Structure formats: C-alpha cells, structure tokens
Amino acid sequence: MPQDDEWLIQGLTRGDPEAARVFCERYAPMLQRVADKYLADGMRRRVGPESVCQSVCLSFLRRAQAGEFQLPDSESLWQLLCAITLTKVREKARYHRRQKRNIERERPLNSPMGRNTDGEDFDLADPHPTNVDAVEFQEEFEALLADLDDEERQLVEIKLQQNTNEEAATKMGCSERTVRRILKRIQSKVSRGLQSG
Incomplete structure (x- = not known):
C-alpha cells in the first residue's frame, strides 16, 4: 500500500487505523522534539514532551476524522501539527501557573533533614512503614x-x-x-x- 502524503491525509480523514499508525511513527518523534524545545525547564518537572506529543496526536486524529482540517499537502500538515503543539505547550504552562498549582510556589528539599530553601522544616514520611x-x-x-x-x-x-x-x-x-x-x-x-x- 503506498504511504505517500495524499494516502496518509485521506486515511486520517477516514479514520483508517493503518494511516493513524503511520502518522504516529512519522510525526510523533518530531513533535516530541518541538515540545521539548518550547517547554520551560521548570515545567518539565510536571509535564514531559512525550505527554504533550501524545495529546497533540490524539487531538489531531480526533479532529481530522471529524473533517475539521483541509490539508492539501504534507507541509500544511506539518505546519498545523506545530501550531497545535505550541498551543498545547502554552495551555500546559497556563494550567501549571494558576493559583495553588503555580509551579513557582514549589520549594525543593535541600537535605534529607527536610529543610527547604526558606529554612522551613518538613516532617518526611518514613520510607519503611511497619x-x-x-x-x-x-x-x-x-x-x-x-x-x-x-x-x-x-x-x-x-x-x-x-x-x-x-x-x-x-x-x-x-x-x-x-x-x-x-x-x-x-x-x-x-x-x-x-x-x-
């Protein structure tokens, strides 16, 4: 079966599982690199580029099958995927910077005694419960x-x-x-x- 751009785009629109598999193999590694490039360092503690990539692929495949996209060629497809990836990265950043979830509020534990950078002490859980x-x-x-x-x-x-x-x-x-x-x-x-x- 030819796996050229036209076949892929038509297959994705029809919801063809083989087209979805080829799409993921072809684009997922590149999308992961795009997400990795734009995720801020602090965000990586909570969100990995692979989870952004997975979210992009799921969103795209669902919307492609619903006929939401007009994709004349692979360049249009790639531009759309990059735009979706950057949007997902921004959404994740906004989500993890809201109020109580704000990533800026996290404080690292600097020592096994449970003292953070502000000098506050924490009771650490016993790693070996009875x-x-x-x-x-x-x-x-x-x-x-x-x-x-x-x-x-x-x-x-x-x-x-x-x-x-x-x-x-x-x-x-x-x-x-x-x-x-x-x-x-x-x-x-x-x-x-x-x-x-």
Missing part, C-alpha cells in the same frame, strides 16, 4: 473508597496507575473537564471523611 501502619492505611483507604460512587472509584483506580487527566478522560470516555469535576467531588468527599474520622 506492617501495622500498612494495615491501618489500607483500612482507612478502603473506608474512604466506600463513600465513592462507581464513577469516582473508577477514576481513583485510573489515577493510581499514574495516568494524566487527559489519559483518564480517554479511558473513561469523557472530557478532561469532566475528569477534573469528578476529582473535585472525590476530594470533597475524602476531605469530609477525614474530618469526620
């Missing part, structure tokens, strides 16, 4: 989960597997905004559970 601690934690965790509905429990399981909100949204078949709303619900329930416990 069996009793582990059992107590498990019981408390299960009690907190018992107050959640099925959708909330599903999201907790997905997030415990280190998935981003975007990945969770894909797995749950909903928007990232919905995932954030469910997370707020969970946080509120857990907070009430901890206060009453």
Whole structure:
C-alpha cells in the first residue's frame, strides 16, 4: 500500500487505523522534539514532551476524522501539527501557573533533614512503614473508597496507575473537564471523611 502524503491525509480523514499508525511513527518523534524545545525547564518537572506529543496526536486524529482540517499537502500538515503543539505547550504552562498549582510556589528539599530553601522544616514520611501502619492505611483507604460512587472509584483506580487527566478522560470516555469535576467531588468527599474520622 503506498504511504505517500495524499494516502496518509485521506486515511486520517477516514479514520483508517493503518494511516493513524503511520502518522504516529512519522510525526510523533518530531513533535516530541518541538515540545521539548518550547517547554520551560521548570515545567518539565510536571509535564514531559512525550505527554504533550501524545495529546497533540490524539487531538489531531480526533479532529481530522471529524473533517475539521483541509490539508492539501504534507507541509500544511506539518505546519498545523506545530501550531497545535505550541498551543498545547502554552495551555500546559497556563494550567501549571494558576493559583495553588503555580509551579513557582514549589520549594525543593535541600537535605534529607527536610529543610527547604526558606529554612522551613518538613516532617518526611518514613520510607519503611511497619506492617501495622500498612494495615491501618489500607483500612482507612478502603473506608474512604466506600463513600465513592462507581464513577469516582473508577477514576481513583485510573489515577493510581499514574495516568494524566487527559489519559483518564480517554479511558473513561469523557472530557478532561469532566475528569477534573469528578476529582473535585472525590476530594470533597475524602476531605469530609477525614474530618469526620
């Protein structure tokens, strides 16, 4: 099967899985390099270029299949992908600089004693909890989960597997905004559970 530009663009519009595979193989490494170039150093602690690239590919493939793009050639395709990548990088930067999430508020721990650059001390968790601690934690965790509905429990399981909100949204078949709303619900329930416990 010829894998020239015209075939690729038409295949992406039709939602052809083979075209999507070729698209990812061809463009993902280049998009990752673009994201890597424009991500600020501080942002890399929270967002990797690979996650930006994955988000770009998912957005593009979904919108291409919906017929949102007119792409006459590979140069137009590449320009569009770069524009989407830069937009995603800016969105991530805005998200991680808002209020309590602001990346500028992070303070590194400079020593094992738990003292940060402002001289404040922190109690560090024991890296080796006892069996009793582990059992107590498990019981408390299960009690907190018992107050959640099925959708909330599903999201907790997905997030415990280190998935981003975007990945969770894909797995749950909903928007990232919905995932954030469910997370707020969970946080509120857990907070009430901890206060009453």
